[in-house]
Amino acid sequence: MLAVLLQVALLASGLEEPPPRYVMLLPTVTNPPTAMADIRLAENGQTFPVAAGTQVSARVKGDLVVPLSDPGRTQIRIEIVLPLLAKNGRTILLPAGTQLVARVHLLRGQFSFVGFLFLILPDGRSVAMPEDAFRLGPGSLLPLQDGAPALLTVWRPLRVEAFGPVK
Numbered sequence: 016m017l018a019v020l021l022q023v024a025l026l027a028s029g030l031e032e033p034p035p036r037y038v039m040l041l042p043t044v045t046n047p048p049t050a051m052a053d054i055r056l057a058e059n060g061q062t063f064p065v066a067a068g069t070q071v072s073a074r075v076k077g078d079l080v081v082p083l084s085d086p087g088r089t090q091i092r093i094e095i096v097l098p099l100l101a102k103n104g105r106t107i108l109l110p111a112g113t114q115l116v117a118r119v120h121l122l123r124g125q126f127s128f129v130g131f132l133f134l135i136l137p138d139g140r141s142v143a144m145p146e147d148a149f150r151l152g153p154g155s156l157l158p159l160q161d162g163a164p165a166l167l168t169v170w171r172p173l174r175v176e177a178f179g180p181v182k
Contacts, residue, residue, distance in 0.1 A: 037079045037159040039091075039119055039126040041151055048171040052145030054109075054134075055176035062174035063101040063108060069169040071149075072096040076114055079126075079159035089119050089126070092135075093151065093165055101177070108175040112137035115149065115167070119159075126159065136178060147171050 047067055055062060076092035092114045099109040114135045119126045128151055131144040150170045151157055157165055 037081070037126055039128055039151075039157045039159050041128055041155050041157055043155070044150065044170075048147050051172045051174055052148055053174045053176075054142060054145065054148065055174075056140065056142060056178065057176070060176040062176050063103075063106060065099065065101075065108065065169050065173040065175050067169055067172050069099070071099050071109070071167040071169075073115075073165045073167045075157070075159060075161060075163040075165055078161050079119075081121075089121070090132075091117050091119055091159060093117060093167065095167070099175070101175075106177045108178060109134070110137055110178060113178075115144065117151075128157075145171075145173075148173060 053062060073093045073095050076094040079091055081089050095109055095111055095113045098107050098111045101108055115131050116133050117131045118129045120129045131149055133141050133143050135141045147170050150168045152166045152168055
């Protein structure tokens with residue numbers, strides 16, 4: 016009853032109702048793939064190994080917008096906050112500001128993570144993502160609102176081309 020009265024008071028005051036806040040249920044997957052996958056811009060570029068289990072700080076970019084007709088095509092963006100560096104600590108593999116675009120699916124009333132589709136570099140170039148390259152965490156739930164912290168984990172061993180300058 017109190018919630019209804021609060022909604023009526025907000026509408027009467029001319030303030031709009033805030034957009035709904037969604038939470039994504041992160042599935043637990045026990046067996047990561049072992050085969051190497053490539054993330055590269057060009058066929059001949061030098062690649063650097065990134066071990067499975069490597070973690071990258073990230074955040075949700077923008078609020079989730081759910082299409083009314085096809086929630087299976089709902090996309091979210093996860094933005095890398097700190098760059099992913101090669102083991103030498105000087106080569107930037109994925110710069111801060113890189114956005115990973117993922118598709119989520121509505122299953123039994125819960126948003127479930129499906130997979131990353133592609134990444135967008137800060138300079139606007141986009142690259143297709145190999146299947147099961149990254150997982151989201153920590154924990155089992157991720158708030159789908161702008162700025163919510165997220166943790167990317169390299170889920171399968173990768174070979175990543177140097178996207179940025181060697182320091």
